[in-house]
Amino acid sequence: MRFDNRYCWVMRFEGAVIVEVRAYLDSALVQRLIDENPL
16 A cells, blocks of 8 residues: 655744644554565
8 A cells, every 4th residue: 555644734833933743644554564565
């Protein structure tokens, strides 16, 4: 299965410094990848 995932990165700044980063992804796509490709 091809895995074309896109991420959304949300960063919080204090001045010019990044103090927090969150990455969001398509968790349903990840689950499908796991389900269709057992070990």
